Amino acid sequence: MQKITLLLLLMLVPLFSSSIDKKINSKKRELSSKKIEYNKMDKKLSTIAKKIIDAKAERSKLDKKLDSLEKNIKQDQGKFNELSSKKKALDIELSNLSREIEDKREEFISLVTDKFSMALVLEELKKPTKESIMMQEAYGLYEKENHKEIEKLKDDIEVLRVKEEHFVNRQEEIKGAIANYEKERVEYQEKKSKKIKIIKELARDKAIYKKRFDHIRDSKRSLQRKLAKLQIIKQEEQEYRKERNRDKTERVRSSHRSKSVKTASYRGKKTISPMKGSRLIKKFGTYIDPIYKFKIFNKSITLKAPYKGSKVRSVLGGKVVFAENSGGMLGKVVIISHPNKIHTIYAKLSRLAPGIYVGKRLSKGSVIGKVNKSLMFEVTKNNKHMNPLKLIKL
Template identity: 30%
Template sequence: MTKKIFFIFLFLFLTYEQINANALNEKTKNLEENKRIQQQLNKKLEDLASDILNGEKTLKDLSLQIQILNSQTAKLEESAKVQYKELNMLTSQNSNLLKSKANMEGKLIALLAKDFAYDLPIPEGYVEGKESFLAFEVLSGLDKVLNSEIFKLSKDYEGITKLIDDKQTQIKKINDNLKDYNDQITRLQDLRKKQLDEINKQKMDRAIYSKKLQNLQAQQDELRKTLDQLRIIQRKQQEQQEQKSSKIANNNQKIRQLGSSYQGSAIKRYTGKKTIAPLDSFTVKQKFGNYIDPIYNIKIFNESVVLKSKKSDAMVKNVLDGKVVFAKDTSMLARVVIVEHDDGIHTIYAHLDKIAPNIKVGKNIKKGVIVGRIKSDLTFEVTQKNFHINPLELISLN
């Protein structure tokens, strides 16, 4: 009774451990996937597009490999069926041969024992007579018969041993062939799993990419609306209508624009003196100008740049002396500060995590004054007299 309780307890414990292990593996898998999604969300638009295109190439390669393996496996499958049948037959034959061999070994042992008995030495003091002579003649004849039987049985034993070896060689060869077939099946299953994982990654990456494009359009729309209200950049009614009607194109459409920004934005080169950058250390995450999206065939004109700070909670500095004309929260661009400068220049600082408490509309501020802080990315835009300027032409990148 105690043993029974112990085994029940052991079974329940092992089952519990297995459930925990499966749950842990699932959690680890989910954490890894969430980490990958976060990495994709933080990537540049063009890098994410590159990942999607590479993923499509990987899927094509996987499909081709699966197609080849499917064809090879189909051919091997017919051969495997025949070989499985042959293997069963050979195994059965080998079993019978091994039984015959064991039987022969028993017979050989018995014959050798008899032969040994007939060859026993003559006892001491033995007197040879007529009867003993006849007995020796009989024994000699029996010995010859036994030797003949032993020889024949030995030959049969040798033959059956060779047959067994031959069958074993055939069985090994078939097993090797079947192992190749089973390995092929395993490779095919692995490829199909890899293909499914890649399809799921592609779906997720495309969803992230589409969302990024939509957010980019919405953010540009909101900023244009703000600039229009402040009479910094004024646009025609026709352009505004185009902006509302444009949508993300499908894969099979020709290249088209996203919003009215593409070719609708008036741009000019900045030829003045360079000034300080709004961040101390950064990389350019999104460049100014044309971007042709390779996934949905959309033309985008980036009117701003996105600067990625090399440290978190970074301070954002005003780049030229000027007056604050806008400083508040927005729905798409988080917190935004716009500063008006001489010669019709305006600088826009968007996606601020915080606006500095001393930054108020109407206040004059000097170059280098902190306008706010960011967690990671700063959207920085520059205009001059109804024209957009590449912000990287205005600031020093040293």
């Protein structure tokens, strides 16, 4: 029975190697595709970022232009209000002057009616008296002076009307300037609104592409880690196969010349067993095959499960760096990286626990999966194999 098992194991090694090679090639193709996609997305993000910078610079220019327009409108509005106040005062002055002219005219008519009417009548009748002659002369002087005052008032009114016309013209000019500024303000405000909309759209696009970019980057990193672990597994498998082939031909004689395997030392405290109630059925280190009598170095230990579906736990806190179905005799495999360059490998898992994935951080004792019959448990430190029993307590 042991002979058949060993032969079957030797037959499965090439199949496992082929499976690893296929996975490595597949991961390389995926990684190459991800790199191309990553570069495209990186370029797209750079383009969007430049567009956002340009749009913000344009918006800044528009803000400055709008500020300038607001300032001009405010200044011209102040000038317009000042002219309106002056025009109002001017209108009052014009009204007062017009009223003063009317008052002088009425006063003159009243004076003529009351005091000069008789003298004028006698003058008309050619019957002047001494008094009427004096009144006539006084009337002439008064009429002349009154006319002079009225003419002066008219001149003042004309000056004021010219000034008023100037104010009105300036008001119209300022109103026109304000209207133009307000029109420009509307146009620039519309441009600014469009720029803000563009910036928001670009920011939304940037967020979408950033999310895709991060996803691609994480996928790329995950693929790189998987590829690295597959390369490690392939290297170990090749060493294992070489050792098997060498030991198979050398048999018992070669056992005395067998190359010693360097192992890592460990002086730390022991931790929990990866499987409660388990029993050691295969030890770590060199042993002689009972059938073929050749020396074999076993890099792991095998633990017998107390029952079907026994839970497997992480012996230390760490991060999952490999978790998938490796196929063949190893079944599902989980590799966890721990502090001090320690890695623990759990093979022959029948199923993985929910939430176990590459990058997942685990605490000591976290369930990583289940086994049906046995667990193959391996430990490395500083890239050298280590006796797992130096790390765990059974």
